[in-house]
Amino acid sequence: xxxxxxxxxxxxxxxxxxxxxxxxxxxxxxxxxxxxxxxxxxxxxxxxxxxxxxxxxxxxxxxxxxxxxxxxxxxxxxxxxxxxxxxxxxxxxxxxxxxxxxxxxxxxxxxxxxxxxxxxxxxxxxxxxxxxxxxxxxxxxxxxxxxxxxxxxxxxxxxxxxxxxxxxxxxxxxxxxxxxxxxxxxxxxxxxxxxxxx
Amino acid sequence: xxxxxxxxxxxxxxxxxxxxxxxxxxxxxxxxxxxxxxxxxxxxxxxxxxxxxxxxxxxxxxxxxxxxxxxxxxxxxxxxxxxxxxxxxxxxxxxxxxxxxxxxxxxxxxxxxxxxxxxxxxxxxxxxxxxxxxxxxxxxxxxxxxxxxxxx
Numbered sequence: 540x541x542x543x544x545x546x547x548x549x550x551x552x553x554x555x556x557x558x559x560x561x562x563x564x565x566x567x568x569x570x571x572x573x574x575x576x577x578x579x580x581x582x583x584x585x586x587x588x589x590x591x592x593x594x595x596x597x598x599x600x601x602x603x604x605x606x607x608x609x610x611x612x613x614x615x616x617x618x619x620x621x622x623x624x625x626x627x628x629x630x631x632x633x634x635x636x637x638x639x640x641x642x643x644x645x646x647x648x649x650x651x652x653x654x655x656x657x658x659x660x661x662x663x664x665x666x667x668x669x670x671x672x673x674x675x676x677x678x679x680x681x682x683x684x685x686x687x688x689x690x691x692x693x694x695x696x697x698x699x700x701x702x703x704x705x706x707x708x709x710x711x712x713x714x715x716x717x718x719x720x721x722x723x724x725x726x727x728x729x730x731x732x733x734x735x736x737x
Numbered sequence: 738x739x740x741x742x743x744x745x746x747x748x749x750x751x752x753x754x755x756x757x758x759x760x761x762x763x764x765x766x767x768x769x770x771x772x773x774x775x776x777x778x779x780x781x782x783x784x785x786x787x788x789x790x791x792x793x794x795x796x797x798x799x800x801x802x803x804x805x806x807x808x809x810x811x812x813x814x815x816x817x818x819x820x821x822x823x824x825x826x827x828x829x830x831x832x833x834x835x836x837x838x839x840x841x842x843x844x845x846x847x848x849x850x851x852x853x854x855x856x857x858x859x860x861x862x863x864x865x866x867x868x869x870x871x872x873x874x875x876x877x878x879x880x881x882x883x884x885x886x887x888x889x
Binding site for chain 2: 568571572574575576579580583584589592593596597598600601604668669670671672673676688691692693716719720722723724726727730731
């Protein structure tokens with residue numbers, strides 16, 4: 540199935556949605572297929588981890604499958620879907636938080652016992668610009684990360700970004716400026732090599 | 738015209754179209770004439786493009802039908818209401834214990850009668866306290882117990 544960008548998703552799913560809500564199983568499957576990749580990317584943005592994003596995307600698909608009938612059409616479909624994904628990511632984060640704390644504690648103890656060996660392949664991957672900048676992106680506070688992703692990565696306008704996040708456009712703009720300032724400062728100051736690598 | 742220092746500040750918040758130098762903004766005009774600031778703008782653009790490529794290029798490992806199958810194969814969480822009720826019940830129990838403890842130690846219903854040498858002692862209880870003298874197996878040791886007076 541071709542990659543459906545989030546911006547196009549509303550147009551693609553509109554006819555499928557009506558049919559799926561009327562009980563057309565094929566339309567429902569096609570709709571879920573179109574939403575899956577977008578939901579997964581949003582989940583990656585929220586969780587910062589590919590495996591966690593898979594779990595969140597699965598959960599969202601199940602919720603979507605069950606609650607398609609309750610979508611009233613008052614909000615844009617992508618706005619509704621984004622909220623479902625965001626809630627699922629937050630819930631997932633809460634569930635694994637305690638497990639993560641345990642794992643981190645264990646990892647700290649283990650690293651105190653034996654320092655990690657140098658892995659040349661891992662180091663090469665680490666130096667890749669995409670990984671570097673993605674690492675910096677994940678350091679942004681959640682709100683700034685969301686606004687930056689929607690506005691500067693997905694290319695939504697200020698009004699649509701604010702609508703999707705349920706916030707005032709002025710507030711969204713302020714978050715965007717803070718996110719850009721932080722990310723660009725880190726890029727320029729901490730990783731002067733990123734431009735040369737490309 | 739703006740200085741390089743001012744341009745560096747603007748670079749941090751500008752839209753990407755401005756960083757490309759295509760706009761007629763103050764920053765755009767500066768970038769058209771300053772190699773150094775243009776290079777900084779190019780670094781930011783390159784890094785953000787790499788970020789966009791990475792994030793938008795992320796793909797789930799499974800197709801939607803597979804993902805749904807895997808999700809339905811996962812064991813459902815059992816007794817979700819009970820899982821919420823247990824911490825609440827524990828918190829209520831703890832609160833109850835704390836309230837009981839704040840009420841003070843239980844008073845003895847019947848005090849043992851002072852006996853032996855204790856009867857010859859003269860001890861005054863401080864205000865608001867009652868007093869009990871208790872003999873022990875050792876005739877040289879008498880326990881003097883001050884306890885809060887019982888409220889009527």
